Amino acid sequence: MKVKNYNDLVAWKEKCPRKLDYKINVLICNGTSCLSSDSEMISVLLEQELKSRNLEAEIRTIRTGCFGFCGQGPIIKIEPDDITYVQVKVEDIKEIVDSHLINNIVVDRLLYQEPDKTEVVGNSSGMNFYKKQMRIALRNCGEIDPENIEHYISNDGYFALAKVLFELTPEEVIQVVKKSGLRGRGGGGFYTGVKWEMSRKSPGDEKYIICNADEGDPGAFMDRSIMEGDPHSVLEAMIIAGYAIGANKGLVYIRAEYGVATNRVRKAINDARESGFLGKNILGTDFSFDIEIKLGAGAFVCGEETALIKSMEGHRGEPQKKPPFPSQSGFRGKPSNVNNVETFANIPSIILKGAEWYSSIGTEKSKGTKVFALAGQIRNNGLVEVPMGTTFREIVYDIGGGHPNGKDIKAIQIGGPSGGVITKEYFDMSIDYESLLAMGAMMGSGGMIIMDEDTDMVQIAKFYLEFTQDESCGKCTPCRIGTKRMYEILERLVNMEGSPEDLERLRVLGENIKNTSLCGLGQTAPNPVLSTMKYFREEYEAYAYRTKKTKYSIDPKLCIGCTKCARNCPVSCIEGSVRQPHYIDESKCIACGACYEACPVNAIIKP
Amino acid sequence: MRNKILDTSTLDKELLAKLDAFIDSLEGDKQEHLIHVLHKAQELFGYLPQNLQLYIARKLDLPGVRVNGVVSFYSFFNEKPVGKYTISVCMGTACFVKGADKVLERVIELTGANKNEISKDGLFTIKDVRCIGACGLAPVMTINDKVYGKVKPGDVDEIIRHYRSIENES
Numbered sequence: 001m002k003v004k005n006y007n008d009l010v011a012w013k014e015k016c017p018r019k020l021d022y023k024i025n026v027l028i029c030n031g032t033s034c035l036s037s038d039s040e041m042i043s044v045l046l047e048q049e050l051k052s053r054n055l056e057a058e059i060r061t062i063r064t065g066c067f068g069f070c071g072q073g074p075i076i077k078i079e080p081d082d083i084t085y086v087q088v089k090v091e092d093i094k095e096i097v098d099s100h101l102i103n104n105i106v107v108d109r110l111l112y113q114e115p116d117k118t119e120v121v122g123n124s125s126g127m128n129f130y131k132k133q134m135r136i137a138l139r140n141c142g143e144i145d146p147e148n149i150e151h152y153i154s155n156d157g158y159f160a161l162a163k164v165l166f167e168l169t170p171e172e173v174i175q176v177v178k179k180s181g182l183r184g185r186g187g188g189g190f191y192t193g194v195k196w197e198m199s200r201k202s203p204g205d206e207k208y209i210i211c212n213a214d215e216g217d218p219g220a221f222m223d224r225s226i227m228e229g230d231p232h233s234v235l236e237a238m239i240i241a242g243y244a245i246g247a248n249k250g251l252v253y254i255r256a257e258y259g260v261a262t263n264r265v266r267k268a269i270n271d272a273r274e275s276g277f278l279g280k281n282i283l284g285t286d287f288s289f290d291i292e293i294k295l296g297a298g299a300f301v302c303g304e305e306t307a308l309i310k311s312m313e314g315h316r317g318e319p320q321k322k323p324p325f326p327s328q329s330g331f332r333g334k335p336s337n338v339n340n341v342e343t344f345a346n347i348p349s350i351i352l353k354g355a356e357w358y359s360s361i362g363t364e365k366s367k368g369t370k371v372f373a374l375a376g377q378i379r380n381n382g383l384v385e386v387p388m389g390t391t392f393r394e395i396v397y398d399i400g401g402g403h404p405n406g407k408d409i410k411a412i413q414i415g416g417p418s419g420g421v422i423t424k425e426y427f428d429m430s431i432d433y434e435s436l437l438a439m440g441a442m443m444g445s446g447g448m449i450i451m452d453e454d455t456d457m458v459q460i461a462k463f464y465l466e467f468t469q470d471e472s473c474g475k476c477t478p479c480r481i482g483t484k485r486m487y488e489i490l491e492r493l494v495n496m497e498g499s500p501e502d503l504e505r506l507r508v509l510g511e512n513i514k515n516t517s518l519c520g521l522g523q524t525a526p527n528p529v530l531s532t533m534k535y536f537r538e539e540y541e542a543y544a545y546r547t548k549k550t551k552y553s554i555d556p557k558l559c560i561g562c563t564k565c566a567r568n569c570p571v572s573c574i575e576g577s578v579r580q581p582h583y584i585d586e587s588k589c590i591a592c593g594a595c596y597e598a599c600p601v602n603a604i605i606k607p
Numbered sequence: 608m609r610n611k612i613l614d615t616s617t618l619d620k621e622l623l624a625k626l627d628a629f630i631d632s633l634e635g636d637k638q639e640h641l642i643h644v645l646h647k648a649q650e651l652f653g654y655l656p657q658n659l660q661l662y663i664a665r666k667l668d669l670p671g672v673r674v675n676g677v678v679s680f681y682s683f684f685n686e687k688p689v690g691k692y693t694i695s696v697c698m699g700t701a702c703f704v705k706g707a708d709k710v711l712e713r714v715i716e717l718t719g720a721n722k723n724e725i726s727k728d729g730l731f732t733i734k735d736v737r738c739i740g741a742c743g744l745a746p747v748m749t750i751n752d753k754v755y756g757k758v759k760p761g762d763v764d765e766i767i768r769h770y771r772s773i774e775n776e777s
């Protein structure tokens with residue numbers, strides 16, 4: 001249907017099928033993570049099962065976006081019963097239908113069990129994973145069918161747009177966003193309202209709204225989940241931004257690897273256009289706006305806004321000197337307002353609920369919530385959204401469930417290849433833009449990699465540097481050559497060919513690259529090294545003074561002589577008789593770690 | 608010896624016709640759509656040999672080096688042929704800390720092809736990719752569109768054997 005005015009929208013919302021129109025709603029996660037463990041097949045089977053039993057009128061299935069609880073997928077949630085099933089398999093479908101949907105008997109064996117507890121939890125609000133979360137940017141992810149615009153509308157979708165078009169002037173919209181205190185979620189944390197104001201004030205007959213969906217930080221996937229789970233909220237926010245700054249054209253730059261997200265955004269654009277939210281004379285007003293998708297092609301630096309614009313123009317994605325900022329001269333040389341996906345996803349709620357509501361959440365300078373991606377050595381992998389100011393400890397232990405095997409967590413890497421480490425002494429620190437910068441890390445896009453006592457921090461730093469030196473676009477010398485030299489030093493160190501002077505060399509080189517690079521990539525590339533060197537100096541010294549043990553060994557007191565290690569060793573360097581302590585011939589050990597993985601009693605000592 | 612000008616007449620005519628139709632359908636400034644066109648060309652031809660790049664350059668009225676500059680800049684574009692199956696091992700951070708490097712090593716060992724290379728039998732191309740957004744399943748590896756999660760180096764043998772056996776049957 002085509003919405004031509006406010007009343008049309010209200011009438012449509014009333015007609016949209018709501019959850020309460022059905023006796024039961026079965027929500028099946030169709031996010032990337034769950035899709036890769038068969039949730040597509042699960043959805044199909046469930047739909048067939050319901051159809052064959054003529055239950056479709058009462059029981060509705062909804063293929064939703066990501067619930068965030070990715071480590072436990074595939075996930076099925078049943079409403080209004082508020083029962084969440086985890087790690088569901090194709091074979092479980094019949095039982096869920098027979099037992100739960102028909103006979104109202106919960107399938108206990110598929111419920112989630114909190115670590116260290118014996119009882120299971122059915123309701124998601126009762127799970128520690130969700131208790132401390134607050135969902136604004138992710139409000140619709142895992143709630144609605146992202147491919148069905150009616151689901152979005154029945155959750156007040158496009159009402160923020162209507163409010164803006166019918167009740168507010170562009171300046172008033174900017175004031176609301178400014179007052180909310182919202183800051184960019186793409187990394188830098190620039191005040192969104194201020195950016196909008198700058199873009200509005202830049203002279204120009206043609207302006208652009210650009211959504212940065214390049215999501216380059218390896219280990220972060222919130223932007224992808226938002227686009228997959230709630231694409232309309234990003235589109236709605238872009239239209240609102242267009243109205244506020246005076247642009248009639250929007251562009252979403254999506255990285256090429258994100259096929260599912262691209263398709264969902266494309267469908268959402270078409271549906272929005274058909275419904276009168278995009279195109280000429282939106283909702284019958286004289287404001288017109290349209291959105292187009294631009295695909296990336298696999299270059300991390302294209303997440304940087306000036307490089308992104310070059311890429312959208314069909315060039316190599318090389319960053320440009322700022323100023324001029326994109327808000328002054330961007331795409332095609334016209335004023336262009338660039339915001340991140342998650343930044344946009346906050347806008348509709350801010351408009352509907354008000355700046356006061358939003359700014360009451362969070363800390364003094366960092367308002368609202370932030371989505372973090374938890375990965376690495378943590379029990380609950382996944383996406384979490386918490387108010388700014390939450391501590392690392394709450395995220396890692398209360399929400400994340402701590403280490404999967406109860407080991408000591410020694411640090412969290414935050415901010416990806418541009419960020420740094422937070423060591424366990426600082427886990428009680430509040431998470432906000434300023435405190436992270438003070439620690440030599442940064443918010444970045446919100447990827448958190450949890451590292452335990454076994455993690456080698458020098459190797460981690462080397463990993464990030466390999467990434468940045470590979471992704472350096474080559475335009476400026478400090479970044480192109482400097483990161484390569486730093487990488488070589490690190491390589492030398494881990495090969496036990498380095499020297500103590502190398503540590504000083506790394507530091508000086510790092511500082512220089514930070515100060516002289518052209519864009520944010522180079523300016524932040526040394527961070528992972530500098531930060532780990534600061535907090536884990538002894539690990540660097542072990543390599544520099546060549547005192548680092550590199551071979552595995554066995555603790556004879558713990559070894560039970562089960563022979564598992566010897567059987568798994570690819571070079572047969574482990575000897576010992578059954579039920580007797582085993583022994584590793586260190587001259588032959590290749591440090592592959594196979595014995596370590598195989599040992600049931602933790603008797604293998606890692607180098 | 609001087610370099611010879613690349614011969615575009617050896618390119619598949621049918622595929623070129625499709626590419627032409629796609630380019631003609633684009634609106635606005637065609638040069639701005641270069642990356643879009645390259646995506647389409649790679650989808651049609653599987654990879655972007657240099658004569659195809661030259662063809663596109665002429666079609667869009669761009670210098671050949673501009674097109675090659677773009678193709679070589681972005682890791683998504685292949686200048687060499689790819690195998691029937693592309694094995695991409697995720698080397699994102701989440702996968703790395705869970706031992707993805709060991710998985711990649713095993714893949715290289717078993718296929719005999721190095722990173723960005725094609726195996727001798729033409730079946731597999733090996734790639735390391737950055738985060739595919741399934742970090743909850745780390746370490747992750749994909750073969751064409753199929754995602755394998757929580758892969759251990761030992762699992763790779765079975766997976767590759769599976770693809771080889773499909774080939775032997777057909």
Ligand SMILES: Cc1cc2nc3c(=O)[nH]c(=O)nc-3n(C[C@H](O)[C@H](O)[C@H](O)COP(=O)(O)O)c2cc1C
Nearest residue numbers: 184185186212215216303304305339340343520521
């Ligand atoms: C090397 C580099 C990579 C970046 N990658 C991204 C990215 O993947 N996504 C993103 O939104 N911003 C990224 N940024 C930040 C953008 O340049 C820009 O500041 C941001 O998109 C602005 O949106 P925001 O104000 O809503 O955060 C990157 C910056 C640098 C220097």
Ligand code: FES
Nearest residue numbers: 697699702741742
């Ligand atoms: S790091 Fe491998 S899927 Fe994200």
